[in-house]
Amino acid sequence: MSTLQSDFVIVGSGSAGSALAYRLSENGKHSVMVLEFGGTDIGPLIQMPAALSYPMNMPHYDWGYNTEPEPHLGGRRLACPRGKVIGGSSSINGMVYVRGHAKDFDHWAEQGATGWSYADVLPYYQRMEHSHGGQSGWRGTNGPLHVTRGPRKNPLFHAFVEAGSQAGYQTTDDYNGEQQEGFGPMEMTVYNGRRWSTANAYLRPALKRKNVSMVKCFARRVIFENQRAIGVEIERGGKIEIVKANREVILSASSINSPKLLMQSGIGDETHLREQGIEVRAHRPGVGANLQDHLEMYMQVKCKQPITLYSHLNLFSKAMIGARWLLFKSGHGATNHFESAAFIRSSAGVEYPDIQYHFLPVAIRYDGKAPAASHGFQSHVGPMRSPSRGTVKLNSADPKDAPKIQFNYMSHEKDWADFRNCIRLTREIYSQEAFKPFIGDEITPGINIQSDDELNDFIKDAVESAYHPTGTCRMGSPSDQHAVVDPECRVIGVKNLRVADCSIFPRITNGNLNGPSIMTGEKASDHILGNAALARCEQEPWIHPNWQNSQR
Numbered sequence: 001m002s003t004l005q006s007d008f009v010i011v012g013s014g015s016a017g018s019a020l021a022y023r024l025s026e027n028g029k030h031s032v033m034v035l036e037f038g039g040t041d042i043g044p045l046i047q048m049p050a051a052l053s054y055p056m057n058m059p060h061y062d063w064g065y066n067t068e069p070e071p072h073l074g075g076r077r078l079a080c081p082r083g084k085v086i087g088g089s090s091s092i093n094g095m096v097y098v099r100g101h102a103k104d105f106d107h108w109a110e111q112g113a114t115g116w117s118y119a120d121v122l123p124y125y126q127r128m129e130h131s132h133g134g135q136s137g138w139r140g141t142n143g144p145l146h147v148t149r150g151p152r153k154n155p156l157f158h159a160f161v162e163a164g165s166q167a168g169y170q171t172t173d174d175y176n177g178e179q180q181e182g183f184g185p186m187e188m189t190v191y192n193g194r195r196w197s198t199a200n201a202y203l204r205p206a207l208k209r210k211n212v213s214m215v216k217c218f219a220r221r222v223i224f225e226n227q228r229a230i231g232v233e234i235e236r237g238g239k240i241e242i243v244k245a246n247r248e249v250i251l252s253a254s255s256i257n258s259p260k261l262l263m264q265s266g267i268g269d270e271t272h273l274r275e276q277g278i279e280v281r282a283h284r285p286g287v288g289a290n291l292q293d294h295l296e297m298y299m300q301v302k303c304k305q306p307i308t309l310y311s312h313l314n315l316f317s318k319a320m321i322g323a324r325w326l327l328f329k330s331g332h333g334a335t336n337h338f339e340s341a342a343f344i345r346s347s348a349g350v351e352y353p354d355i356q357y358h359f360l361p362v363a364i365r366y367d368g369k370a371p372a373a374s375h376g377f378q379s380h381v382g383p384m385r386s387p388s389r390g391t392v393k394l395n396s397a398d399p400k401d402a403p404k405i406q407f408n409y410m411s412h413e414k415d416w417a418d419f420r421n422c423i424r425l426t427r428e429i430y431s432q433e434a435f436k437p438f439i440g441d442e443i444t445p446g447i448n449i450q451s452d453d454e455l456n457d458f459i460k461d462a463v464e465s466a467y468h469p470t471g472t473c474r475m476g477s478p479s480d481q482h483a484v485v486d487p488e489c490r491v492i493g494v495k496n497l498r499v500a501d502c503s504i505f506p507r508i509t510n511g512n513l514n515g516p517s518i519m520t521g522e523k524a525s526d527h528i529l530g531n532a533a534l535a536r537c538e539q540e541p542w543i544h545p546n547w548q549n550s551q552r
Contacts, residue, residue, distance in 0.1 A: 004215065005244035006033035008528070009232055010252055011219045011261065013038075014088020015514050016501040017252030018198035019128065019521030022144065022206040024528060033243060034203070034214045035234060038085035041199050046091050048325050049190045050333045055092040056467075061085045062092060065256060065402055072410040078465050080405055082254045086214075087199030089254065090514055093467070095195055095336045096358065097147045097187040098511025099125055099176045099519070101343075102541035103352045111506040112476035114487045115533065116523075118541065123534035124522045125176075125515070134187070135177030138539065144201040145518060146191035147176075150339030154307060155438075156361040156377050157185075157340040162434035164342055168552045170544070175343055179542035180510065181353050186341035189514065193329025198518060215243065220399040222249055222265040222497060224281060229497035248496045248528060250489075251473075252521065255503035259288040259392045259472040260403045262484070262499070267491060276397045282493030286482040290474045291390035292508040293407055294356075294466040296382030297419065297459065299426045300363040302440030303375040309337065309362035310375045337361065343510065345544070346383065346421050348551045352543060354384045355422055356511055363443055372443050381426050382466060383418035384510045386410075392472050410463070419459045420452060468513045473503040488527040489520075500524035 008024050010017045013036040025032045038061065041047070045054045046061065055061040063082040069075040083089035102118035109117035122138075129140030132148045139147075152158065164183030165171050172182035189196040206212045217236035222229050231244040251258045262268055266281030268288060273280050303310075312321060312332055325333030337360055343353035363376030390407035410416060423445060430439060441447070445458040476483030478492050485491055489498040502517045509516050526533055544550070 003244065004033070004241065005246060006031040006213070007245070007247045008032045008250060009243050009245040009248075010034045010250045011232060012036065012088055012251070012253035012257070012501070013086050013199065013203055013214065014083055014252060014254065014501065015090045015198050015517035016521030016524070018087065018090070018202040018206070019518050020250060020252060020500060020525050020528075021212055022202040023522060023525030025206055025209050025212045028209070028211060030247070031211045032206070032213075034212070035217055035219050035232060035243065036086060036214055037216070037218050038083065038088075039216070041086045041091045041197065044322065044326065046085070046197075047194050048322070048333050049095055049188070049193070049195050049336045050321065050325070052094050052336055055085070056081045063256070063402075065405055068404060068406045070407065070409050072408070073463065074460055078407070078409070080256065080465065080469060081467055082256050086203065087197035090189070090197040091195070091199055093514055094338065094512070095188045095190055096338055096512040097176070097189050097515050099515050100509030100511060101180050101352050104507070104509040108475070108506045112480050112483060112487075113506055114477070116475070116487060119536040119538055120533065121519055121523065122537040122539065124519045126537070127534065128518055128522050135174040138174070138177035144205065145189065146196045146201070147187050148190050149185045149187055150335045150337070152185060152339045154361045156303070156307065157359065159434045159438060160340045160342075160359045160379070163429050163432035166432040166434055167429050169342070169344055170552070175341060178539070180343050181345065181542065181544060183342040184340070186338050186358065188336050188338065190335065193325065193334035218399070219253070219261060220264065221261065224265070224494065227281070227493070228495040245496070248498060250524070250528065251497070251499045252501045254501060255291070255469045255472045256392055256403060256405060258499050258501055258503045260394065262287045262473065262491070263394050264397070264399050267494065272393060276394050278397050282491070284484050284493060286474050286484045288392040288472050289389070289482065290471040291392055291405070291407060291469060292386065292388075292471045293409070294382055294384065294468045294508065295386065295409055295463045296380045296466045297422070297462045297464065298363075298365070298378045298380055298444060299423065299430070300372055300376055300378040300443035301430060302363075302372070302443060303377055303438050304440050305438055306375050307361070308375045308377055310371065313362075313364075313371055344425070345547065345551055346418060346425075348547070348549050351547050353510060355381065355425070356384055357381050376440075376443055377438075379426055380466070381422045382463075383415070383422065385508070386415050386418070387412045388415055407469075410460075416456055416459065419463065420455045423455055466512070468508065470502040470505045470508045470513060473499045474506050475504040476506060489524045498524065498528065
């Protein structure tokens, strides 16, 4: 047995794990070891923003998880990609940067996550960000995480925002600032033409310090002495070893792998653990429960003018884009092409946005497969707060076995009504004057699909995951039997073990989850080090003055 040891052992080098490695090692007083199963993130497929559809579909970079057959989607199995590479999912995601809405965090606090209201988390967002073009006074300008905006050269990006305004919606210059609600520019974690993953922002600078190391290995389970976590059992080079944690073990392995590791370690629902032949260390029925995600669909239309990215989907254009990016880190390769966005409310009486749009000047699937056979553009649209909840469970006691993932997508009537509403609201936006010079026939769903039943049939076949799984190690009060961690991220029922990643979110936040996951790592680092929390920011976010009576 080798004696690998460190003060803090972090499982996972992803969005939260890399931020933790950086902050826990910053004062130089503690040794930090990061355990990561995936390999290097170097190379154009990850570093070139426009190549985002490739790594997500490569077994080399992705754990390759799929859901169980989803009962409300006709038994479809949906992909559930999770980063298996340095930087974790921040190295394979779409690089869209959204903090979440202020009210999301206030809801967390109301649900027992004391100290995680918007006023509490805003200073952590400001500490982590280096915002380029964000709203002054609301954004950070000195942090490790560069947040930029695309050049928005394509007129379609402006037509989308203008159409929103013509339809009577708000516009907002910074949805990550005071006002999320409205149409405006989208933000991305891209810097100097490269993907600005947490590997680039946090992990590489941390690994330059003498007190930080990284071990490439497979984490099997947490090791305990009585109820105290003392290390992690790992496998590397065919051998099983123990990594000793002098102070604490921190799981930042994703909302799929963090609950899996807890269950492998005997923490979870006792009935489920016994069924798998695992000795129960702490009965926490919330482990693996409360699984949430965002679903979305594409509303695609043909474009009458040859100005979309369709011109660049041939091999010659791709080679030219790649060459320009390799030489200059500029051009079409240097953006994720999500450069306009919107957050709107679905109806009057909804206090803050519950629908998100990503706008893209090409008609193509997120995984890069099946582009439309012509010039077109699309809006990715979906509801933000589905009432459906799923589970992550073990298939067996073997740590190498993939977990059993069941989202129970679309299990409420509200889900169906919300998606039908999304389609109808999007059609109305597309019908505005601003789109008149560009818009051709509707590709999907197709203009003949109008009734509730027709729309439901389309939705059942068309909805896809936005790849935002969350909530499986829910944070709450220690007296809440369904909470897994307390508001300091400590696993309830054992000592010296924490979870810090998006699995602790009581409820999914508005928009993409990379930003809130990094914030979680940032804030958790202060809890772990025993630092005083950053001073609360009591700035009042914008809420539509007439939200009770008006949808826009």
